[in-house]
Amino acid sequence: MKILITGGAGFIGSHVVRLFVNSYPDYHIFNLDALTYAGNLENLSDIEHASNYTFIKGDITHADFIDSLFERYRFDHVIHLAAESHVDRSITDPMAFVNTNVFGTVHLLNAFKTHSMPFHDKVLFYHISTDEVYGSLGETGLFTETTPYDPNSPYSASKASSDHFVRAYGETYALPYIITNCSNNYGPNHFPEKLIPLFINNIVQEKPLPVYGDGKYTRDWLYVIDHARAIDTVFHKGVTGETYNIGGFNEWQNIDLVKLLCSLMDQKLGRPKGSAQQLITYIKDRPGHDRRYAIDATKINKQLGWSPSVNFEQGLAATIDWYLDNTEWLDRVTSGAYQEYYSKMYNT
Numbered sequence: 001m002k003i004l005i006t007g008g009a010g011f012i013g014s015h016v017v018r019l020f021v022n023s024y025p026d027y028h029i030f031n032l033d034a035l036t037y038a039g040n041l042e043n044l045s046d047i048e049h050a051s052n053y054t055f056i057k058g059d060i061t062h063a064d065f066i067d068s069l070f071e072r073y074r075f076d077h078v079i080h081l082a083a084e085s086h087v088d089r090s091i092t093d094p095m096a097f098v099n100t101n102v103f104g105t106v107h108l109l110n111a112f113k114t115h116s117m118p119f120h121d122k123v124l125f126y127h128i129s130t131d132e133v134y135g136s137l138g139e140t141g142l143f144t145e146t147t148p149y150d151p152n153s154p155y156s157a158s159k160a161s162s163d164h165f166v167r168a169y170g171e172t173y174a175l176p177y178i179i180t181n182c183s184n185n186y187g188p189n190h191f192p193e194k195l196i197p198l199f200i201n202n203i204v205q206e207k208p209l210p211v212y213g214d215g216k217y218t219r220d221w222l223y224v225i226d227h228a229r230a231i232d233t234v235f236h237k238g239v240t241g242e243t244y245n246i247g248g249f250n251e252w253q254n255i256d257l258v259k260l261l262c263s264l265m266d267q268k269l270g271r272p273k274g275s276a277q278q279l280i281t282y283i284k285d286r287p288g289h290d291r292r293y294a295i296d297a298t299k300i301n302k303q304l305g306w307s308p309s310v311n312f313e314q315g316l317a318a319t320i321d322w323y324l325d326n327t328e329w330l331d332r333v334t335s336g337a338y339q340e341y342y343s344k345m346y347n348t
């Protein structure tokens, strides 16, 4: 069985690739990744020589390349994670999100329809999406699989668009698909532009912790390894044509999360209690900032038997340990282009 995983050098993708390569020696895993600023093959150095693993450097926005790749390998299944994924970058450069998230997804769908569907009895295009497509919740309520799409950022609009294309190919061309919409992930190998890894890095370096607006925005956090486990479950047990929400029933206001992170970091670094909290700096809000996300994960819990394996305190402690043990990884990804981006974003 040949499985193409796109975006496998990124944060979530690298955990999915590792899980599949290690758990399923009979599957051959092809990891297609353009290695943008967010892609890092170092994330997969432990499995790079596995006999059931092949890395392919390539860009999903190049239609001819994608077509010839599928013609050559005729993948049985696709797990599609490659994307531009950071909301703040989508505000400054929306076209990169349209190109990769929308056009790139449609190129994959076309190649899958032409070169995979006619050649196998069983095929699946599994599209990985986000809860951000549902827009913003009020103080109560949860996103379910039937919540109408209402995206507010160029990132979430591009993901919503890609979800619609996948569904439309299912309806129009009988393309077998599954879509999952997951809440905010955190964990090892997360690029330090997102809230948790950025703040861990800044606390280590005693730099300001830039909290947007009043800090009372709410996100629902899931440990990345639990997301990878959910993708494994859905891939093997999910029903074609269905969508599943993935989340840990774990809502946190940003400021409460930041304070928890600060106190754990003080303990881990052996600094006096309250040191990290002094770094908290409220800054100008993100435009179009969604107030609250929260996932109802009942369907995947009940129908497929998946639930998270760690609670937030455990996951956060493991994440901090990973960053403190992997300072070289952090140094390498925070050099060069990322430094420039950081200065532009936060005027430092």
Ligand code: NAD
Pocket (backbone or CB within 6 Å): 006, 007, 008, 009, 010, 011, 012, 013, 032, 033, 034, 035, 036, 037, 038, 039, 040, 058, 059, 060, 061, 080, 081, 082, 083, 084, 085, 086, 100, 104, 128, 129, 130, 131, 159, 181, 182, 183, 184, 185, 186, 191
């Ligand atoms: P990431 O930014 O860490 O990784 C994205 C990967 O895609 C990188 O390795 C990058 O090199 C690759 N890529 C980007 N453009 C490409 C292109 N044109 N061609 C080929 N490869 C390309 O992202 P992530 O956080 O791992 O997210 C993975 C997927 O999961 C995305 O589709 C994202 O929308 C979705 N998702 C993320 C979260 C989250 O909290 N991070 C939550 C829910 C869903």
Ligand code: TYD
Pocket (backbone or CB within 6 Å): 087, 088, 184, 193, 194, 195, 196, 198, 210, 211, 212, 213, 217, 218, 219, 254, 286
């Ligand atoms: P982020 O990690 O960018 O994920 P998303 O926007 O996809 O939810 O941000 C999580 C929350 O943290 C979001 O409400 C924005 C906020 N945030 C800050 O307050 N400061 C920051 O520097 C960043 C990156 C995020």
